[in-house]
Each structure stands twice: as structure tokens, then as C-alpha cells.
Amino acid sequence: MKKDIRELMKKYTPFQRAVWMACMAIPKGQTRSYGWIAKRIGRPGAARAVGAALGKNPFAPLVPCHRVIRSDGTLGGFSAPGGLKAKIKLLKKEQAIRIPNRNSEG
């Protein structure tokens, strides 16, 4: 139930809300780039802010922050418990996408 999310969001900044909203707006089986969200929320220059917000994302399972990747199509980074491995595995397990892992081992 998304209503709970909003209850939590209320404790955070409107910017994060926009970021998470955009993340949740990501269609399953697909991926978006930080710039994509940044642009979507109206900040086509706050790509980092988007990542920072996702990093603080308290809605780990609620917000598919793992579906967010670089604009190149690479993963980039992941501060969540598990690191890139978690992000990679998640995507591979959820959609088995192809990821040119340039950070993690083969």
C-alpha cells in the first residue's frame, strides 16, 4: 500500500519524494538513468542529488533504486548493503538484464 509510503515521505524533503516517485514510476523489467530521473523531477542537472537521495532511500524494497543506473547503461554505484553485487544480482534475478560490470568481478 503506497499510502504508507506517503506517511514516511512526509518526514523527508519534497525533492526525495520526487526522486523516489520517479523511481517507482520505472516500469518493471526496465532501467532508467539518474539523469532521466533528474530531468523527470525537473532538475536536469541534479543527477548526483538523485543518486544521493536514492542512497538515503529508506524505502529500499519500496523504491526500486536498483533499477536506476548510469546514462551509459552501466550500474555505477550502490551504497545499499551488498554494494554493486546486490544491485547486479537484483537486476539479473529480476530481469536478467545484461550489465557490463566495470566495477564488480565477473
Added chain:
DNA sequence: CGTATGGCTCCTC
């Protein structure tokens, strides 16, 4: 409250 620093990045030269 104000100042200073860092970040799951993106773009340009």
C-alpha cells in the same frame, strides 16, 4: 541560522 563538504552523476574539452 549560516557555512562548508560530499555524493548510486553528467557533460565538455
Added chain:
DNA sequence: CGAGGAGCCATAC
């Protein structure tokens, strides 16, 4: 291909 800067937000002191 490699290196540097930009613009935005959140956090700490």
C-alpha cells in the same frame, strides 16, 4: 580515450 568542471541536494558542525 582521458581529465576536469558543473549544478543540485542533504548533512554536519
